[in-house]
Amino acid sequence: MRTELVATVASLPQAKALLEAGADRLYLGEDYFGLRLPHSFDLDELAEVVQLTHQHHKKVTVAVNAIFHNDRIKKVGNYLRALQAMSVDEISVGDPGVIYLLQQLQITIPYIYDAADLVTSSRQINFWAKHQATAAVLAREVPYEEMVPLSKAIKIPVEVLVYGATVIHQSGRPLLRNYSNFVQEHLAETDRERGLFIAAPHHPETHYSIYEDVNGTHVFANNDVDLMTVLPKLWQLGLRRWKLDGLYADSQTFPQIVVAFDQARQLLDQQDNSVSLESQLQQLDVQVTHNQPNGRGLDLGFFDLDPNEVK
Known part of the structure; x- marks a missing residue:
């Protein structure tokens, strides 16, 4: 399985830059329907990004992962129809009410299950796989030690945040x-x-x-996540759908961060020797740090924590 890079989008020009930087899939949406987006794209803007992405033979995921109360979910059906009409490749969904609408309206867009910090076990992931989810977004709070057994039991691909801000409260x-x-x-x-x-x-x-x-209201962790130096561990587990979230990144330099992760992905997919790989990943990590906004630190997030510390 080829490693897939998923990157958030802040504008149409940035979308072009991200595709050229190596992103395989662009992630975007409108803030009425999706959570924590760098830019709120209306349907006309979405259609432009979809067309551009498909011209590059790549894919688009649209966020439909908001928490919908009765007044708001009434508008979701027409939104899903519009996304299907523009040939969106995938949507992210966290509310079972949206999954119900997909079935009722016979919307055939595949969905990735994204329920934030709830997605912490293989059983939950496999449950939604039985309800037609084609992938799942792993909770940011899952450390490496818990990823190991999880990776052996999941039936569908899992997306892991490898760069960007981590929400800790909404x-x-x-x-x-x-x-x-x-x-x-x-x-x-x-x-x-x-x-x-x-x-x-x-x-x-x-x-x-x-x-x-x-x-x-959204609150984020003290530092942004940067898993560049531990990517081989994810790769070896078969967790090869990597999310890069540019919510707080500089819109001009974020594509350079994607370039660094694309180069790391190529090194891993080509199976270079481990000694050389470690050194090259360290160099690529310098590139990530160089393009990180001033005042925003980087660390491994929950990745290297003892599971007992997280609980």
Whole structure:
């Protein structure tokens, strides 16, 4: 199985750059239907990206993974029909109500199951495989030690975040505006571009990015994930669908990060010797760090933690 690189998209020009950088699949959507997107694409913009991607003989996944209450899910059916009409290759879904709509409306777009931190076991993944999921997004909190047995039991491919911001909390409530009202300090903007963050008490060095959008409030881990140096472990487990999330990346330099992971993917798929590989991955990691935005740290996330520490 060839390793697949999935990259988020912030604009049509960036989509072109990402395809040329080596991305196999572009991930995008409209924020009314999808969570934590670098840009909210309307249907006309989506159609342009789909056409461009297919011209490059690559694929598009559209996010339909929001949490839908009764008032919002009424609009999902027409959205799914529009996505099918433009030949979207895949959608990401976390709400079983959307899966029900796919069946009821006879929408034939394949879906990847994406329920955030709920996807932590092979049994859950295989359950959704029986309900036509073609892949699943592994929870960011699953460490390597738990990936090992999971990888041996899953029936469908699993997507792993190898670069980007890790969400650690989502609330449907406007927590930033509520806080602003409580302290009587007006916040003109609460979106991602404002660059707001919170710090742990007595630990001013911590930097938990936070923003609000139509889906509520989102809080992110102190550092962004960078698994470049441990990619061989994922590759050996057969976990070869790798997600690169550019939500907080610089839109101009994010394609260069994709280039680095594409080169790493090629090294692994070509089975270079391990001594040379380790050195080359270290060099590619320098490239990732060089293109990382100032003020945003990088680490392995939950990957190297003891499972007992996570629980």
